[in-house]
Amino acid sequence: MKNYIIKRLLLGVMVLLGVIVVTFFLARVIPSNPAAQWVGPRATQEQIDAATIELGLDKPLVVQFGKYLQGVSQGDLGKSLRTKLPVAKELASYLPPTVELIIFSTFLAIIIGIPLGLNSAKKKDQALDHFCRFFSVGAVSLPTFWVALFLQLIFYRWLGWLPLGGQMETKLKLLYSIPSRTGFLLLDSIISGNWVVAQDVFKHMILPSVTIALYPIGLVARMTRSALLEILSEDYIKAARSYGIKERIVLWNYALKNSLGTTMTVLALSIGYTLVNTFLVEAIFSWPGLGSYTAAAVVALDYPAIIGVTLVSAFSYIMLNLTADIIIALDPRVRV
Amino acid sequence: GCGGGGQQTGDEIPVSEIDIAYYAYNSEPILNWDPSAMFSNGIIVLNNVYETLLKFDPTTSEFENVLAESYEVSEDGMTWTFKLRQGIKFHDGTDFTAEDVKFSIERTLELGQGASYIWDAVSEINIIDNYTVEFKTSYPAPIDLVASSPYASFIMSKDAVEGNSDTWFEEGNEAGTGPYALEGYTMGDEVILSQFADYWKGWDGEHFEKILIKKVAETSSRRQMIEKGDATITMELPSEDVDILKDSDGVQVFIESSFTNMIGFFNTQKAPFDNENIRKALSYAFPYEDVVKYAAGGYAEQSTGPVPNNHWGHSDDLFQYSYDLDMAKQLLEAEGIKEGDLNILLTYMSGDEAEKKASELYKAELSKIGVNLEIRAMPWETQWEMAMSENPEDRQDIFIMYWWPDISNPYSWLYPLYRSEESPLFNLAYYSNPEFDNMIDSAYEKSSTDINQATEEFISAQEVLIDDAPSFYIYDKQVAWITDKNLRGFESNPSYPWVVFFYDIYLEK
Amino acid sequence: MSNILEIKNLKKYFPLKSGFFQKVTAHVKAVDDVSMEIEKGEILGLVGESGCGKTTLVNTVLNLIEPTAGEVVFDGKSMYKLSKNELRDMRKYIQIVFQDPFWSLNPRMLVKDIIGEPLNVQAGMNSVDMLPKVEELLEMVGLPKEGAFKYPHEFSGGQRQRIAIARALALMPKLIVLDEPTSSIDVVSQAQILDLLNNLKEKFDLTYIVISHDLSVVNYMADKIAVMYLGKLVEYGDSRTIFKNPRHPYTKALFDAIPDVYTENIEDIATLEGNVPSAINPPKGCRFHTRCPKSMDICKTHEPELIKQGDDVKVACHLVNDIRGIKEEEARNKHAG
Amino acid sequence: MERPYLHIKDLKINFHTFEGVKTVLNVDEIKIKKGEAFGIIGESGTGKTVLALSIMKLLEMPPGEIESGEILLDGDDLLKKSIKEMEREIRGKKVSMIFQDPMSTLNPVYTIGQQLINVIRESKKCDKNTAYTEAVDMLNTVKLPDAERAMDKYPHELSGGQRQRVIIALALSCGAEFLIADEPTRNLDVTIQAGILKLIKELQTNLKVTVLFIANNPGLISATCNDAAVLYKGEIVEMGTTKEVLRNPQHPYTFTLLNAVPKDKDTRIDLSQVIPPDDTNIIRGSCVYYNRCTNKIAKCEKNQKLIRLEGTHYVKCGICNGGGMNE
Amino acid sequence: MSTNTMNRKDRMIKVLTPRIKSTKESFFLLKKNWLTNLAMYGVLLLILIAIIVPIVLPADIHVAQDTHPEFKLQPPSASHPFGTDYLGRDIFKRVLLGTRISLTTALLAVGLALLIGIPLGAVAGFYGGRIDELIMRITDIFLGFPPLLLAIAIAAFLGPNLRNAMIAIAAAWWPWYTRVVRGQAISMKERQFVKAAKAIGTPSRKIIFKHILPNCISPIIVQASMDIGGVILTIASLSFLGLGAQSPTPEWGLMVSTSRNYFLNAWWYSIFPGLAIFFTVLVFNLLGDGLREVLDPKTRKN
Numbered sequence A: 001m002k003n004y005i006i007k008r009l010l011l012g013v014m015v016l017l018g019v020i021v022v023t024f025f026l027a028r029v030i031p032s033n034p035a036a037q038w039v040g041p042r043a044t045q046e047q048i049d050a051a052t053i054e055l056g057l058d059k060p061l062v063v064q065f066g067k068y069l070q071g072v073s074q075g076d077l078g079k080s081l082r083t084k085l086p087v088a089k090e091l092a093s094y095l096p097p098t099v100e101l102i103i104f105s106t107f108l109a110i111i112i113g114i115p116l117g118l119n120s121a122k123k124k125d126q127a128l129d130h131f132c133r134f135f136s137v138g139a140v141s142l143p144t145f146w147v148a149l150f151l152q153l154i155f156y157r158w159l160g161w162l163p164l165g166g167q168m169e170t171k172l173k174l175l176y177s178i179p180s181r182t183g184f185l186l187l188d189s190i191i192s193g194n195w196v197v198a199q200d201v202f203k204h205m206i207l208p209s210v211t212i213a214l215y216p217i218g219l220v221a222r223m224t225r226s227a228l229l230e231i232l233s234e235d236y237i238k239a240a241r242s243y244g245i246k247e248r249i250v251l252w253n254y255a256l257k258n259s260l261g262t263t264m265t266v267l268a269l270s271i272g273y274t275l276v277n278t279f280l281v282e283a284i285f286s287w288p289g290l291g292s293y294t295a296a297a298v299v300a301l302d303y304p305a306i307i308g309v310t311l312v313s314a315f316s317y318i319m320l321n322l323t324a325d326i327i328i329a330l331d332p333r334v335r336v
Numbered sequence B: 001g002c003g004g005g006g007q008q009t010g011d012e013i014p015v016s017e018i019d020i021a022y023y024a025y026n027s028e029p030i031l032n033w034d035p036s037a038m039f040s041n042g043i044i045v046l047n048n049v050y051e052t053l054l055k056f057d058p059t060t061s062e063f064e065n066v067l068a069e070s071y072e073v074s075e076d077g078m079t080w081t082f083k084l085r086q087g088i089k090f091h092d093g094t095d096f097t098a099e100d101v102k103f104s105i106e107r108t109l110e111l112g113q114g115a116s117y118i119w120d121a122v123s124e125i126n127i128i129d130n131y132t133v134e135f136k137t138s139y140p141a142p143i144d145l146v147a148s149s150p151y152a153s154f155i156m157s158k159d160a161v162e163g164n165s166d167t168w169f170e171e172g173n174e175a176g177t178g179p180y181a182l183e184g185y186t187m188g189d190e191v192i193l194s195q196f197a198d199y200w201k202g203w204d205g206e207h208f209e210k211i212l213i214k215k216v217a218e219t220s221s222r223r224q225m226i227e228k229g230d231a232t233i234t235m236e237l238p239s240e241d242v243d244i245l246k247d248s249d250g251v252q253v254f255i256e257s258s259f260t261n262m263i264g265f266f267n268t269q270k271a272p273f274d275n276e277n278i279r280k281a282l283s284y285a286f287p288y289e290d291v292v293k294y295a296a297g298g299y300a301e302q303s304t305g306p307v308p309n310n311h312w313g314h315s316d317d318l319f320q321y322s323y324d325l326d327m328a329k330q331l332l333e334a335e336g337i338k339e340g341d342l343n344i345l346l347t348y349m350s351g352d353e354a355e356k357k358a359s360e361l362y363k364a365e366l367s368k369i370g371v372n373l374e375i376r377a378m379p380w381e382t383q384w385e386m387a388m389s390e391n392p393e394d395r396q397d398i399f400i401m402y403w404w405p406d407i408s409n410p411y412s413w414l415y416p417l418y419r420s421e422e423s424p425l426f427n428l429a430y431y432s433n434p435e436f437d438n439m440i441d442s443a444y445e446k447s448s449t450d451i452n453q454a455t456e457e458f459i460s461a462q463e464v465l466i467d468d469a470p471s472f473y474i475y476d477k478q479v480a481w482i483t484d485k486n487l488r489g490f491e492s493n494p495s496y497p498w499v500v501f502f503y504d505i506y507l508e509k
Numbered sequence C: 001m002s003n004i005l006e007i008k009n010l011k012k013y014f015p016l017k018s019g020f021f022q023k024v025t026a027h028v029k030a031v032d033d034v035s036m037e038i039e040k041g042e043i044l045g046l047v048g049e050s051g052c053g054k055t056t057l058v059n060t061v062l063n064l065i066e067p068t069a070g071e072v073v074f075d076g077k078s079m080y081k082l083s084k085n086e087l088r089d090m091r092k093y094i095q096i097v098f099q100d101p102f103w104s105l106n107p108r109m110l111v112k113d114i115i116g117e118p119l120n121v122q123a124g125m126n127s128v129d130m131l132p133k134v135e136e137l138l139e140m141v142g143l144p145k146e147g148a149f150k151y152p153h154e155f156s157g158g159q160r161q162r163i164a165i166a167r168a169l170a171l172m173p174k175l176i177v178l179d180e181p182t183s184s185i186d187v188v189s190q191a192q193i194l195d196l197l198n199n200l201k202e203k204f205d206l207t208y209i210v211i212s213h214d215l216s217v218v219n220y221m222a223d224k225i226a227v228m229y230l231g232k233l234v235e236y237g238d239s240r241t242i243f244k245n246p247r248h249p250y251t252k253a254l255f256d257a258i259p260d261v262y263t264e265n266i267e268d269i270a271t272l273e274g275n276v277p278s279a280i281n282p283p284k285g286c287r288f289h290t291r292c293p294k295s296m297d298i299c300k301t302h303e304p305e306l307i308k309q310g311d312d313v314k315v316a317c318h319l320v321n322d323i324r325g326i327k328e329e330e331a332r333n334k335h336a337g
Numbered sequence D: 001m002e003r004p005y006l007h008i009k010d011l012k013i014n015f016h017t018f019e020g021v022k023t024v025l026n027v028d029e030i031k032i033k034k035g036e037a038f039g040i041i042g043e044s045g046t047g048k049t050v051l052a053l054s055i056m057k058l059l060e061m062p063p064g065e066i067e068s069g070e071i072l073l074d075g076d077d078l079l080k081k082s083i084k085e086m087e088r089e090i091r092g093k094k095v096s097m098i099f100q101d102p103m104s105t106l107n108p109v110y111t112i113g114q115q116l117i118n119v120i121r122e123s124k125k126c127d128k129n130t131a132y133t134e135a136v137d138m139l140n141t142v143k144l145p146d147a148e149r150a151m152d153k154y155p156h157e158l159s160g161g162q163r164q165r166v167i168i169a170l171a172l173s174c175g176a177e178f179l180i181a182d183e184p185t186r187n188l189d190v191t192i193q194a195g196i197l198k199l200i201k202e203l204q205t206n207l208k209v210t211v212l213f214i215a216n217n218p219g220l221i222s223a224t225c226n227d228a229a230v231l232y233k234g235e236i237v238e239m240g241t242t243k244e245v246l247r248n249p250q251h252p253y254t255f256t257l258l259n260a261v262p263k264d265k266d267t268r269i270d271l272s273q274v275i276p277p278d279d280t281n282i283i284r285g286s287c288v289y290y291n292r293c294t295n296k297i298a299k300c301e302k303n304q305k306l307i308r309l310e311g312t313h314y315v316k317c318g319i320c321n322g323g324g325m326n327e
Numbered sequence E: 001m002s003t004n005t006m007n008r009k010d011r012m013i014k015v016l017t018p019r020i021k022s023t024k025e026s027f028f029l030l031k032k033n034w035l036t037n038l039a040m041y042g043v044l045l046l047i048l049i050a051i052i053v054p055i056v057l058p059a060d061i062h063v064a065q066d067t068h069p070e071f072k073l074q075p076p077s078a079s080h081p082f083g084t085d086y087l088g089r090d091i092f093k094r095v096l097l098g099t100r101i102s103l104t105t106a107l108l109a110v111g112l113a114l115l116i117g118i119p120l121g122a123v124a125g126f127y128g129g130r131i132d133e134l135i136m137r138i139t140d141i142f143l144g145f146p147p148l149l150l151a152i153a154i155a156a157f158l159g160p161n162l163r164n165a166m167i168a169i170a171a172a173w174w175p176w177y178t179r180v181v182r183g184q185a186i187s188m189k190e191r192q193f194v195k196a197a198k199a200i201g202t203p204s205r206k207i208i209f210k211h212i213l214p215n216c217i218s219p220i221i222v223q224a225s226m227d228i229g230g231v232i233l234t235i236a237s238l239s240f241l242g243l244g245a246q247s248p249t250p251e252w253g254l255m256v257s258t259s260r261n262y263f264l265n266a267w268w269y270s271i272f273p274g275l276a277i278f279f280t281v282l283v284f285n286l287l288g289d290g291l292r293e294v295l296d297p298k299t300r301k302n
């Protein structure tokens, strides 16, 4: 078991290295001149030449890669061409709001997706199942960006219940400074006991997280359903029933627990998707997170930023899968 | 600690009572805090934090004295003397003196970034006394215009800049004299400014306490915010929205002229666009009226030459291409080009609705005469990079872009866009005509002393240009500001694109 | 009669790898020093509990997996010294019929292609030429000709096994290995398959190795019997003799464990306590001593050799073997030490 | 005659498949006396498992369907009971089941102890500690070596024989008085099979558990059961005491079945009675065995009834029915 | 241990047996579920639209010249059932024309991914050892990225157009197929019919083509049909981010993206292309879901 975990970890590191190599060289096929971007539009040739040297673009690619790798190992991801700030620092400030969104939507995915899948499996081929299946497949079929627009239209413009975007009301932001302890605004405002802000922040979170949660909800529901169906047809479930164990217990304790392995991997997978879905949605909700950052970087072809985001996402994705794998390996109860 | 948090909740101020102006801007408010180097959107922030010696009002062609009390120019137009206002304080508390002016401009020149080249004519800067500076130039140049430029002309505190590290600006600091001081910001997202108590004009009368400039990229969001009263000012809404908002009671709409115009450049180094007649044919095929009406939503005017119609140096008498498909077809046929022969690649900056619509309308017209236009939206940098390709064959055939001046002088169009250059930067048509070059150089020198003569010369240079047809002039843009219906004191100055001078405006209660 | 197949001291250890660098940390001794020979026209029965190495033994013999040590001589040629091409030729003469009828036939291929595959590979026949031959083979194993154009899943377990036998017969081999040919089909079909096999053997003068954990099958078919336990032979020889008088306690236990229609009292069934030990670390001494009802002290320390008992049986058990021999060996060891 | 403990009458079960509706079970009558072991033999796919599952009401209802019949347990008709009632009164309380495959019948994510305790607490409503001691007792009853330690093990840590013992312990621990054993030794080695058989027999004699023993090998039945029935294509073709059925078979299928077991090298299997199974064209309305029967007479074209030959011996065959075959 | 291996095999057979279901039975099961049934008709409808519409409405005229700016942003009416867009183009026509674009790009992207993924997977699974290690490590690296992200990055780097979007998607998707095929190939390799083929001396290449690949088909079909929906959505997302199709191509994602600027005035402009995406993806997902249930009882595990 220890060996397995070490192996998994080493593999994770190797994959990460590979990811860095791939992204770096991918970035270099970009048909654009980073130096010119660095100095911005309407620059003179001298300015561009100076920037080329400053950015080390005159050196051979391998040397550049070595430098980059060295930087990465020290947490330095280079400077954004757009903002000229260290990418690592920017990511650090954009990541928490995104993580906050992801956690919240993953939470939604769990509390909505699992019961949905469970009921669907319980009532297989009945009306409820058809509804749940339609709902869960529908949820993964919706273009998130499109949903975002309509949610705004309904809840902000027509009903006026929820704010349009942003993380909190600007005026509140000017009034109260919330000390940053965790980096998560909602948590910070709750810790500092500021309910006005907490409420406002929560309200701002609803629309984006619901939008983003749609995909994982559908995914979790679908996977839970099929995992459960598979398990429910197993002999040991029939056996449990034959011992007179109540259907409710069979479903919730026996079957659900056994499907945990699948559900967990799926959840890890879906967080990866969620992360990327923020790229499409955050900009629409003016959410100051990684997604908005990426959208801006993509438009400006800010390649250090794109690589940075890619690395961070890939890193979290790998870590998530790793954790899921290790937990599954460690806990005999979810290993099947 | 936790006490701080509790305290803040203690004295609750009703949210509505904060006097804040919220400018919902379509892009990053600022990406570079260095006033010497900043050469893009950042003017909307820096013009409220820093000040320049002068400010130019193109509608009256007059200068407003800001940091300067008065100024003089010598006969030959090569010595400019500015008397400075006294008793002005920088945000760091130091006094504003001639030292700071000399330091600021020299720093800008030294760094050589951004729009620093506008000061190229300056050969030396002399401090006459504490409140008098003298600019000597190597050739006659309109230093008053230069000193009022929205870029590269900001005056910063020498003490603050010298007293801090090289990366002080990068870290998000400022050293201006402007009415508002930087309170906080999130790079690429928002900037918060607050009143600078010691501002030299004082704070009598009504003013906003705080300013929030925030990127709200979605047009629909900007519109919804201004309609709901969440934002105070916004801009760059689709013309359809402007049409509707104009008739709405909830907001005010200001349609203002601007110095921005849309131009399409031909790749004159690549066949068949090296042929003047082909370029002319393609200029005739462009549906100018439809584009003005539908791409710009009517908030524009068809251009006559590169210099916009409300700017000096413009003439309505210049030749104007008009939409004439038959003519276009004839010209093409005369050059032996048959239907289906010509495939053209046009690029524009991704995300720009008006350019997109214009291109699509153009495509529709061209396809009627058997010319296939491929439209490609590209990020500005890539589009520009493509135009800069060594090999003319690798460049796009038509490059559509906006241009606006660094200083209010026709030279600010004619020089960067059309003057011969070995490796052009913005002369993306690769236009080269020595006669034209001489004409504009001479005109520019005259503009510091004899504006009428300069105007005449600029116009005749444009005649030459239009005849060569290296580019076609689409329209001069008008801008629409949408503001809160109670906003007062708002004025738009086309020399300072999208800049709101927040000191001047207030909400009527 | 001559030996068609001779197995000499064959060993097959599967390495168990672990750790990141996949170091070999242990071996599964699936087949451990097994020797036997089969005469032409004979049926050898191979019995033993699941996992004792029966399949591994035959797979190694056929060179489907590499041996760890030992030699196999088929028809006078050493199997492991053949070149790739020679080996391919050799495969014509040995065929194998696998255990489970579900996956021994490719579900995506028509029966004619399945049976015809060896003809195609070895004789280079195309699918048109081979059809009459395929139909002939089908009839030979008692299936209708029309079956040629069906898929395997349209047949029952017993019929599928017939298809597998037909394929094995296609190249007219000399030796057919039958790995549990009837373990997943019911008694009635089993009887028919066994009967078919007996008929085919006589008709084509075949030699079989029949693997089964069901002794009644082996009893019914085999001329010679080999009982395996944990990778080793424990008893080997003439089937009638062994059935009449099993000498190894394991063989005895195997025989007595099967109830038949005439078993009236449950107590007549013998049970073996304990489970099969792991083949990774087989018990020292006699591998069977952990479960042997008659285990002695010596069994824990000394591995019994497979020694001839009478004319036609070899047994590896201290109870049967001459104990003195071991004492002598012990003495010799002491002396040497 | 006393009332049978389990009495199945005219049970007919269909399956809806893509080929259409297919009758997989059509049982005239089965009677099992209290405290006795009843064996059912039949080849693969004859419906043995379906029969067992239908008693437990565990049959998947689509695609399965119970067309008619009664399953009387101690006089109660199980088919009339709802799933809730089954859970409350029958499953695990009175009847319990051992499944075919010891590998998949245990829940892989719980330890043996947890599973046993769950079941015991469910049925006895006792506290954890009592349940624990009872679970250990139970494991000892089924002769699982080192019961205490086994409690903390996961199923995959046990061997097949051990698992099958645990399964039996589970089936018994809920206190059921009726045990259905569906081929409990199918996937086990012969040496291990013997142990399991002995165990079941012991439970039946010592604990007076009624057993329904399903097997596909007549030998297993002979050693363990008092009464036996032969199932062919969903129908009982012969039934009686084990001796009657296995020593004095009357139905041609029973003959075939018994003959098919290989004895030894010198006794050839008599294949005159064995005709290849053919499930493609069952002519419903005729005797189920009609297609394969070598002795069929005109009468056999009609559906046969299970008739009593003598004593407890029943046969469903046209020939026996008119006194034909043995002459 | 010993019983363990044997019975695992038995279990495998039990689990895998449904895979040998006949095509006929698969169809029966597919049709039994009305939701899947409906999805099949939906897919059929979409394919018909994709084939017929561009013939009836040739793109050069109906895409390029169809501008009537004077009728821009008209609400749905009899002549324009879905209304018009910012240049007065008929949205209904454009949505219909978009069907072929979405379907072909998605199919091509998946096809390309399969083309890369299948051989690699088969080789890795069949030969094992070093070559397997190498292929799988590369695959792992690509699997290390969330797929849409990789597609975004590649599309951003290759430059925005539909072809590049397609390549980007294929580049992000192939590892999944490699994995599926490899897993299947490994389990097939252990199948006795492969051993039997080896026993008669069949060469490796032939074994891969005749025995391994045909038996990988159903999991590939399942995986691919489940992916098509996701790929269509990804194409739309890329176009939405400006990394896919270029205006005036009637691509749905691009249309939704453009419509953002008008959607307060012209809801129809956003809603119809969005619904088209939703419907198409839904239909493919439902079909994929149904296919999976029928062909492959095992869920996709990571």
Ligand SMILES: Nc1ncnc2c1ncn2[C@@H]1O[C@H](COP(=O)(O)OP(=O)(O)OP(=O)(O)O)[C@@H](O)[C@H]1O
Pocket (backbone or CB within 6 Å): C014, C015, C028, C029, C030, C048, C049, C050, C051, C052, C053, C054, C055, C056, C057, C213, C279, E001, E002, E005, E006
């Ligand atoms: N490829 C392999 N790698 C590692 N161990 C293996 C391998 N193949 C078989 N073994 C091990 O070798 C031993 C013998 O296996 P084998 O399949 O030969 O047994 P068997 O007698 O044929 O059993 P069965 O009756 O179940 O078919 C077992 O312990 C098994 O786990």
Ligand SMILES: Nc1ncnc2c1ncn2[C@@H]1O[C@H](COP(=O)(O)OP(=O)(O)OP(=O)(O)O)[C@@H](O)[C@H]1O
Pocket (backbone or CB within 6 Å): D015, D016, D017, D024, D042, D043, D044, D045, D046, D047, D048, D049, D050, D051, D060, D063, D100, D216
């Ligand atoms: N879920 C199902 N759907 C369709 N047919 C089924 C289903 N379950 C069982 N059957 C059919 O019912 C018949 C009886 O099956 P059953 O499992 O009872 O056989 P069995 O006698 O237990 O066989 P075995 O000895 O192989 O366990 C078979 O023909 C089978 O195909």
Ligand SMILES: [Mg+2]
Pocket (backbone or CB within 6 Å): C054, C055, C056, C099, C179
């Ligand atoms: Mg075997």
Ligand SMILES: [Mg+2]
Pocket (backbone or CB within 6 Å): D048, D049, D050, D100, D182, D183
């Ligand atoms: Mg069964």
Ligand code: NI
Pocket (backbone or CB within 6 Å): C049, C050, C051, C276, D189, E001, E002, E003, E004
């Ligand atoms: Ni075993």
